């Protein structure tokens with residue numbers, strides 16, 4: 001239900017379609033390198049309201065069973081999720 | 097059941113895009129597409145959302161999406177809708193996502209024509225209050241006093257001299273079947289409006305305020321907060337126009353401080369107390385009108 005990073009990157013003429021892009025949702029580059037800080041979820045504090053997921057501009061927060069997780073390939077570290085989380089379950093930590 | 101964080105589709109249709117961290121416009125596009133579903137056919141003119149969504153060979157839309165000319169969002173939507181209908185396809189939603197410049201300035205004629213024909217399309221204007229993709233130039237939706245690269249703040253002139261164009265009521269004045277305002281600070285309200293627009297035949301228009309941390313001079317984590325605050329202080333409002341009537345959807349009990357909203361953004365840093373008084377008075381006048389004319 002969520003796009004993901006592909007291994008095959010079209011490069012030669014014959015790979016490239018006569019269109020403005022490859023197929024819908026075909027992702028070949030990460031956004032991970034944009035971050036200085038990363039959101040870290042403490043699932044013991046999380047009450048499952050899903051506000052972080054709703055308000056993330058990049059849609060990279062997702063449900064995994066009863067837990068919340070983040071697709072760090074595409075999270076940009078904006079910090080909106082951390083601000084919106086009332087119980088304070090998301091902390092922003094420096095990228096190492 | 098009302099759409100909320102728990103009931104909205106988990107499918108992501110705007111993903112991996114290259115918008116700046118904390119971009120309000122990308123949040124509006126992402127949420128609208130989740131409500132509309134993968135049969136949405138999106139049209140995006142020149143502007144940030146096309147620039148960040150189409151990066152050859154990568155397409156960050158999971159649905160069909162196409163770039164239009166800057167002025168032609170609404171006319172391309174007309175063509176998309178007519179073309180798909182001519183092929184016997186019925187299960188789709190033609191939706192446009194255009195910026196404030198692409199909508200209120202250069203695209204206004206095409207939008208007005210589409211409304212006049214009552215084409216079956218949904219036009220969403222994500223309003224970040226300037227031409228952001230080309231480096232923050234004033235549009236007719238830039239508010240009074242805002243500093244942009246074409247309305248600088250200096251000794252004699254303090255930012256934009258003109259008020260924000262009232263596009264919601266201009267669109268409504270066409271007698272459009274459905275028009276609404278929204279804010280990325282109030283997504284439940286926005287989701288309800290997109291869901292409603294999805295059911296209506298004819299032209300639909302939603303104007304969503306979508307802060308741009310880069311152009312407004314706020315931190316990337318403040319986008320949602322500030323999009324809430326602009327509604328809470330009364331400088332923006334959540335409303336609908338339907339069957340000839342205006343309805344106010346949210347009435348702040350008492351307005352929060354206008355100057356607090358303005359002063360936290362670097363585009364308004366230069367404003368004097370007199371400027372803020374002018375802005376506050378125009379807000380009060382607007383609300384007098386709303387109280388008299390909106391249900």
Ligand SMILES: Cc1ncc(C[n+]2csc(CCOP(=O)(O)OP(=O)(O)O)c2C)c(N)n1
Pocket residue numbers: 121142143144145166167194195196197198199224226227228229230235
């Ligand atoms: C006819 C034409 N004029 C100018 C441009 C250059 N241009 C591309 S994007 C843009 C700014 C768009 O501003 P807005 O519609 O507010 O969208 P935003 O970038 O803020 O998302 C401009 C002026 C163009 N592509 N086509």
Ligand code: SF4
Pocket residue numbers: 041045046047048049050051052053068084085086087088089090
């Ligand atoms: S906002 Fe906080 S409490 Fe709510 S789901 Fe996200 S992490 Fe959990």
Ligand code: SF4
Pocket residue numbers: 038039055056057058059060061070074075076077078079080081082118
């Ligand atoms: S930091 Fe920003 S991009 Fe990353 S998960 Fe939080 S809201 Fe989404």
Ligand code: SF4
Pocket residue numbers: 114115116117118119120121122144148224228229307308309310311
């Ligand atoms: S400049 Fe503003 S509107 Fe454009 S991508 Fe960046 S945050 Fe979004």
Ligand SMILES: [Mg+2]
Pocket residue numbers: 195196197223224225226227228229
């Ligand atoms: Mg703009």
